[in-house]
Every structure is written in C-alpha cells, then in structure tokens.
Amino acid sequence: MLARVSTGGRLGQDELRRLRDTGARAAEQDVPMRGVIDLYLSATWLAWPSLPGVQAAAGTNALRHIGEAVFRATDAVITAVAEGYEEAQRWSLRREESFRREFVDDLLDGRRLETLAERAERYGLRLAGSYVVVVASGPERFVDGGPVTRQMDSVIDRNPTSRDVLVTTKNGLLVCIAPEARGEVEEFVGRVTEMLRPDDRWRIGIGRPQRGPGGAVRSFEQARQALHIGQRLQLPGHVHLASELLVYQVLIRDRAALADLVEVVLEPLRMARTRPDTLLKTLSAYFEAGRVATAAAQKLHVGVRTVTYRLNRIEALTGYSAFDPQQSFTLQVAVLGAQLLGWPEDS
Structure with a gap:
C-alpha cells in the first residue's frame, strides 16, 4: 500500500x-x-x-x-x-458487563445455583467459603458505572488482598460481597462512610456470614432487611447488623400475621380526631423512654398531660392500656409492626 x-x-x-x-x-x-x-x-x-x-x-x-x-x-x-x-x-x-450483570443477578436472586460456583471464579469469588453481603442506600440510587461504584471498584482493584471481593449494584443499592474472615467488610463500610457522610440520608445493612453458592442470596436478603428495618424504625446510627436485629426479622418474617396484629390492635386509632401517626409516635416515644411519661413528653416536646391524655385516648379506642404490662407488650409489638409495614401510610 x-x-x-x-x-x-x-x-x-x-x-x-x-x-x-x-x-x-x-x-x-x-x-x-x-x-x-x-x-x-x-x-x-x-x-x-x-x-x-x-x-x-x-x-x-x-x-x-x-x-x-x-x-x-x-x-x-x-x-x-x-x-x-x-x-x-x-x-x-x-459483553463482559452483560455477563457480570447476569452473574450478579443470579447470585443475589438465587437462580442457576448449579453453575454459580464455576462462574464466580471468573470474578475472583470462591463460594465454597463463607461470605458476607453488605448493602448501602444513599440519597440517590446507585447504578453500575456511577461515581461511587467506580470509586469503590478502583479501591478494590488497588488492594491486592481484595481478590475475593465483588462490588456491584442491585435495585439501586450498592452491594459488596466479601469473605467473612478478613477486613474487607470494615474497609467497605469505612469507604462508603467517607464518601456519603456529607449527606445524612445513607444507611448500611450487613448480613450474616453464609456459606456456599446459595449463601450470598441469604446474606443479601438479611442485609436488605436490616437496612429496611433501620430505615423504617429510624434506628440510631447508620450501620445496621442483621445479627443484632433478629427479633425484628422474626416479626417481619410472617408479614400476614403482623399485618393482622396491626389491623386488629391499631385500626381503631383511625377514628380519633388526632391523626393516627401522632398517636403512634406518642406510643413509640413512651416505649423508647422506658414507659416514663415525663421522658416521653421531653422527647416529643409536649407536656406530660398531653402524653397521658393521648395514652388514655389510645386505651379508650383500642382497649389496650399502655400502663398494663401485658397489654402494653401487645401495643409495643403492634407499633413496631406498624413502623415496619408503613402503617397507616402504606395501608
């Protein structure tokens, strides 16, 4: 030529x-x-x-x-x-992104488990070991190729000891799959905290260690539930461990039974002149304050008489007294259920 x-x-x-x-x-x-x-x-x-x-x-x-x-x-x-x-x-x-996305979806949805272990080796994961899944939510949805995802990928790539770690996204959440026995989970949480700290609207859920190809989906669901519980109940802090929220997971596991409890116990609150969510907040503050009306009033920035009036009104409407130990336990579980299910807004 x-x-x-x-x-x-x-x-x-x-x-x-x-x-x-x-x-x-x-x-x-x-x-x-x-x-x-x-x-x-x-x-x-x-x-x-x-x-x-x-x-x-x-x-x-x-x-x-x-x-x-x-x-x-x-x-x-x-x-x-x-x-x-x-x-x-x-x-x-x-093509590689498509393969990776397909693998991540199968891994976190629990599909095609018979081929997961072999495909996982392509991405440095040895699923015979024990893995922990961490999920993070932020003020905006996380997407593959987004700025935070790219930063986390670059951190993982620069660290030669992080070969078994996979950072990805799922349903708008930032997801990290890491071995149980090493410090990658703490490093991931620390990095996410550094990047998202200026905005207070972020939370992290950490699943329990699980083993085998089906372990990742179980740990992912636990992490996602921990995140959901932390958001719904406005638990203190930004990092929520599934291992510390087992009682709430037990509650939410049978959603139908929990919904029935909320409906039976709390539905009469809709008939009150005061908004149901105001009465719910009063009950929640009262239980969080150790059933001390004075402390609940300070938390709500209202008078003690207002708290007492609302608690008496709740008893009149529902038939359950916040001052009776057994009945107050039923009320407390129903309030937790309402928060977890988003009642009354989501009902």
Whole structure:
C-alpha cells in the first residue's frame, strides 16, 4: 500500500475495512494498542527508503510531496486500525458487563445455583467459603458505572488482598460481597462512610456470614432487611447488623400475621380526631423512654398531660392500656409492626 501511495495511488475503502478488521483481531488477541501503533509506524519508516516513489524522486520538492502522501496514508491506516480495535473493545466490554450483570443477578436472586460456583471464579469469588453481603442506600440510587461504584471498584482493584471481593449494584443499592474472615467488610463500610457522610440520608445493612453458592442470596436478603428495618424504625446510627436485629426479622418474617396484629390492635386509632401517626409516635416515644411519661413528653416536646391524655385516648379506642404490662407488650409489638409495614401510610 505504501509503495502504491508513493507513486500517486490512494487507499481504497476495502483496504480500510480490512484494516479495521485487523485492529479488531488485535484487540481480541489482547495485543496492546501501543504495540499496534508502533508496528505500523515502524513499518512506515523501515519501508520509506525502498519505496518506488522515494527512489525515483527528482529533487526535494517531489520528495516532500511523496512524504506528505505517505504521512496521510499512514494516518488513515492507523485511524482505521484504532477504530476496529476500539469497537472490538467496546463490544467486549458490553459483553463482559452483560455477563457480570447476569452473574450478579443470579447470585443475589438465587437462580442457576448449579453453575454459580464455576462462574464466580471468573470474578475472583470462591463460594465454597463463607461470605458476607453488605448493602448501602444513599440519597440517590446507585447504578453500575456511577461515581461511587467506580470509586469503590478502583479501591478494590488497588488492594491486592481484595481478590475475593465483588462490588456491584442491585435495585439501586450498592452491594459488596466479601469473605467473612478478613477486613474487607470494615474497609467497605469505612469507604462508603467517607464518601456519603456529607449527606445524612445513607444507611448500611450487613448480613450474616453464609456459606456456599446459595449463601450470598441469604446474606443479601438479611442485609436488605436490616437496612429496611433501620430505615423504617429510624434506628440510631447508620450501620445496621442483621445479627443484632433478629427479633425484628422474626416479626417481619410472617408479614400476614403482623399485618393482622396491626389491623386488629391499631385500626381503631383511625377514628380519633388526632391523626393516627401522632398517636403512634406518642406510643413509640413512651416505649423508647422506658414507659416514663415525663421522658416521653421531653422527647416529643409536649407536656406530660398531653402524653397521658393521648395514652388514655389510645386505651379508650383500642382497649389496650399502655400502663398494663401485658397489654402494653401487645401495643409495643403492634407499633413496631406498624413502623415496619408503613402503617397507616402504606395501608
């Protein structure tokens, strides 16, 4: 091609298409881009002295025109090769992202468990071991390729000991799957805390360690429930461990029974002139204060008589007294159930 260009010829479209195919093959064979460019530039200067046009050039002016034609042709060749290379890389990246997304969804949804262990090795996970899943929610949904996800990926990539860690997203949550016995969970939590601390609307849920291909989905569900419980109950702090919230998980496990309890005990509150959520907040504050009306009043920024009046009104409507130990336990569980289920807003 260079010989033809040096004597006045031009590169054809078929030649440029073949060059793009060459670039694509180089990408598929993992040849570095710099090696491809160096190959063509080296071939150009090596061929220069023997090109027919150069050897037959009559004077400096003719040689300059040949040089310009050769440089333009070399530029077009490298551009075509690079286009093919980059297109193949983009396709490979999209395919890899698709494979990775499919694997993550199968792992966290508990699908195709028979092939998970083998596919997990591709991403550095050995599912025969014990893993913990951590989920984080923020002021905005997390997405693959988003700024926080990219930062976490780069942190994991730079750490040679984090080979068994996978950072991804699922349903708008940032997800980390890490071995139980190492410090990756603490590092992930610390990094997320650093990145999201300026905005107070973030929380983290940590599942219990689980083993085997089906363990990740169990730990993921536990982490997600811990996050949900922390948000619904407005628990103190930003990090919630499933192992410390087992009693709430027991409550929410049978949603139908919990919904029945809430409906039977608390539905009469809808008949009060005071909004049901106001009465619920009063009950919640009263129980959190250790059943001390004075402390509950301070928490609610109202008078003690207001708290007492509301508690008496609740007893009149529901038949359950907050002052009776047994009946107050039923009320307390019903209040927790209402918060977990989003009653009355979600009812």
